[in-house]
Amino acid sequence: MISIVNTECHVPKTFSDLAKIAAWGRLGHVKAGYTDASIEGEYDDGTGEISDEVSFGGVRLGAGGEIDLSSNYAIRLEYRYSDYGNLELFGTDTGIGVSRNQGIITLLGKF
Structure with missing residues (x-):
């Protein structure tokens, strides 16, 4: 499963392919996998513009x-x-931990 959300705005994109472990059972499921994201930053200090894009x-x-x-x-x-x-921005570890919590509700139509 590949899920890419609005790459124009550099919103995190997720790849759950080779590392995905999904176990569906009668009571529910669990999953574990790899996720990839990117952030782009720009700064203008008056003498010029500095920009950087970081993928992690x-x-x-x-x-x-x-x-x-x-x-x-x-x-x-x-x-x-x-x-x-x-x-890590501009080659420096910011010490800022990046994480995401998501709650998803899906209506399924079976046919």
Whole structure:
């Protein structure tokens, strides 16, 4: 599964392919994988513009479950946590930890 969100704005993009571990069961599922993101920064100090783009990877963990509403519809609930480690800008470790928490609710149509 590849999920890319608005790369024009350099919003984090996620790749869950080779490292993805998904185990669906009757009670729910768990997943672990690799996630990749990029951040672009620009600064104008009056004498010129400085810009930098940083790409970094991290770990994604998640868990969720599915609730049948009827024979044709279900709701899937999922929580995902991504940890990218410390942010490094302009070659310097900022000491700022970058992570993301996501809650996802999906309405499924079965046919």
